[in-house]
Amino acid sequence: MARMIPGPSDSLAGRALESFRRASPPTRRLIVAPGSSVARRWRGLPRHGLLLLAAVLLALPVADCTRKPPGKLVVIGLDGASWDLLEPWIQAGDLPNLKAFRDGASWGTMMSVVPYLSPTAWTSAVTGVNPGRHGIFDFQRRLPGQAAIVTETAKSRRSPPIWNLLRGSGKSVAIINIPMTDPPDEVDGVMVAGFPHLDKEGFAYPPELEARCKAMGYILDEMEMKIPDGEEESILAGYRSAREKRWELARQLYSEKEYDLFWVVFTGVDRIQHLYWVFDDPKNPKYDPAKAAKFVGTMRKFWMEQDKILGELFAAIRPGTTVLILSDHGFGPVRHELRVGNWLRSAASGFSSEQANDIFSLDPSDAARLYVRTPGRDPGGASSPAEVRATRDRLSAALLAARNPETGEKPVETVYPAEQVFVGKYAEKGPDLTALPSNGYYLGLGDLPNGFKLPNYGPLSSTVSGWHHMEGVFLLRGPKAAPAGKAMKVYNLLDVAPTCLYLLGRPLPEDFDGKIMETVLAPGLLKKVPPVYKGLLNEEDRPLTPEEQKALKNLPYVG
Numbered sequence: 001m002a003r004m005i006p007g008p009s010d011s012l013a014g015r016a017l018e019s020f021r022r023a024s025p026p027t028r029r030l031i032v033a034p035g036s037s038v039a040r041r042w043r044g045l046p047r048h049g050l051l052l053l054a055a056v057l058l059a060l061p062v063a064d065c066t067r068k069p070p071g072k073l074v075v076i077g078l079d080g081a082s083w084d085l086l087e088p089w090i091q092a093g094d095l096p097n098l099k100a101f102r103d104g105a106s107w108g109t110m111m112s113v114v115p116y117l118s119p120t121a122w123t124s125a126v127t128g129v130n131p132g133r134h135g136i137f138d139f140q141r142r143l144p145g146q147a148a149i150v151t152e153t154a155k156s157r158r159s160p161p162i163w164n165l166l167r168g169s170g171k172s173v174a175i176i177n178i179p180m181t182d183p184p185d186e187v188d189g190v191m192v193a194g195f196p197h198l199d200k201e202g203f204a205y206p207p208e209l210e211a212r213c214k215a216m217g218y219i220l221d222e223m224e225m226k227i228p229d230g231e232e233e234s235i236l237a238g239y240r241s242a243r244e245k246r247w248e249l250a251r252q253l254y255s256e257k258e259y260d261l262f263w264v265v266f267t268g269v270d271r272i273q274h275l276y277w278v279f280d281d282p283k284n285p286k287y288d289p290a291k292a293a294k295f296v297g298t299m300r301k302f303w304m305e306q307d308k309i310l311g312e313l314f315a316a317i318r319p320g321t322t323v324l325i326l327s328d329h330g331f332g333p334v335r336h337e338l339r340v341g342n343w344l345r346s347a348a349s350g351f352s353s354e355q356a357n358d359i360f361s362l363d364p365s366d367a368a369r370l371y372v373r374t375p376g377r378d379p380g381g382a383s384s385p386a387e388v389r390a391t392r393d394r395l396s397a398a399l400l401a402a403r404n405p406e407t408g409e410k411p412v413e414t415v416y417p418a419e420q421v422f423v424g425k426y427a428e429k430g431p432d433l434t435a436l437p438s439n440g441y442y443l444g445l446g447d448l449p450n451g452f453k454l455p456n457y458g459p460l461s462s463t464v465s466g467w468h469h470m471e472g473v474f475l476l477r478g479p480k481a482a483p484a485g486k487a488m489k490v491y492n493l494l495d496v497a498p499t500c501l502y503l504l505g506r507p508l509p510e511d512f513d514g515k516i517m518e519t520v521l522a523p524g525l526l527k528k529v530p531p532v533y534k535g536l537l538n539e540e541d542r543p544l545t546p547e548e549q550k551a552l553k554n555l556p557y558v559g
């Protein structure tokens with residue numbers, strides 16, 4: 001099949017690489033040894049596409065590198081980016097800009113947190129602490145002591161994000177579309193909040209920026225995610241438009257001012273992977289060859305377009321800038337569903353209907369995060385604390401023992417009790433159990449409105465065909481990054497905020513859960529510029545107990 005994105009993007013990537021090289025000769029020599037295959041590839045980059053390159057350069061004036069000291073940081077979030085998807089496309093030459101960037105970057109696997117949902121994951125990345133301390137566990141939250149479940153917002157975040165740690169330090173920020181940041185903070189700079197949005201007002205800071213977003217037709221992400229029959233084209237077009245507008249805004253903001261921290265998240269790739277995976281997956285029981293003939297390769301094409309945007313962004317990045325690319329979780333196909341609500345009410349689970357009614361999830365379509373009705377916390381909770389605990393442990397064992405009767409497959413890979421994955425003052429707000437499904441499985445709630453009549457297993461009830469997994473990506477490149485190559489050490493999202501703060505030359509609070517990503521930094525950098533630790537994230541917060549300190553070290557995603 002013909003490449004959708006023509007050659008110019010190669011040149012844009014080449015321009016960006018040269019820009020990095022000019023910025024910091026000593027480090028560049030470490031990154032690309034003269035005569036190396038990477039260096040040869042730079043020189044061999046195609047010269048065509050100069051017109052587009054010129055247009056981009058005109059639109060985005062590149063700063064004079066001699067005027068300002070280096071040290072800026074650009075963070076590019078690619079929601080749901082996963083090496084299992086990207087690697088074959090990189091090898092096939094479909095993502096030339098990402099490939100060229102990676103060829104000069106220190107890169108590897110970025111483990112997500114539990115649960116690996118965008119609100120929880122991105123909040124962990126920007127705060128450097130686990131959900132038990134930042135307090136965001138889901139898209140929804142309970143109203144204390146009430147049955148009501150409401151949409152979660154950034155107001156529930158209990159640990160300061162990096163842009164608040166930078167306030168008053170003289171470092172300016174531009175923060176664009178990080179999930180779970182609405183309402184936005186009054187930052188030293190600009191901020192456009194990411195979803196969920198309770199309404200379409202008050203999503204940007206300062207207010208003039210919001211007026212500007214509205215005037216340019218900026219599109220906010222929606223919570224709803226489905227692909228009704230016949231709407232495949234229009235939904236795809238909607239995600240394309242949203243991304244174009246986001247990129248247009250980001251491009252303008254980046255070119256207008258030299259921010260110390262510029263952080264933009266592209267979320268469209270996640271949505272496309274959720275909804276269009278089925279067209280590339282004949283193993284999915286919902287695979288329709290006629291439809292697949294039309295929409296096969298949609299994910300790849302969408303990523304090729306994303307790669308073109310990355311190429312333009314790389315070309316615009318000012319000399320001396322360090323660039324971190326990361327995703328909040330990985331991604332894979334889902335084909336079968338365990339309808340947890342139905343299963344709980346069947347003989348297979350071993351629970352009575354009455355007991356099953358004491359188990360619930362906040363999300364009506366996703367039952368991977370389960371709560372046992374608890375007196376004092378949930379209305380109607382009648383069991384004693386010991387009984388609640390016993391129900392929880394029994395549920396965990398039953399989920400792990402569950403088997404699809406048709407195939408013998410195990411739908412649940414792992415179940416984490418709260419105390420194993422949430423550490424800190426707000427741990428009790430989180431789900432009692434978080435289940436990680438096996439490859440190809442999704443944990444749905446079941447047909448609650450029909451009184452749970454469907455079989456326990458079946459194809460997905462929703463139109464989703466791809467879902468998250470733990471293994472996301474990261475790439476670090478620039479004057480403060482290690483020489484190019486794959487990092488042996490696996491990092492996790494808790495390490496992002498401490499690393500960014502260090503790269504920005506600021507002292508680190510003493511109580512981040514994460515650590516600086518040492519092995520992907522330029523050799524000797526930490527010795528030359530030792531990190532300074534000072535103060536706490538939250539002076540009014542209580543310190544972690546020795547047990548919590550121990551639990552923190554044993555978080556399953558901390559290597």
Ligand SMILES: [Zn+2]
Binds near residue numbers: 080270
């Ligand atoms: Zn997602």
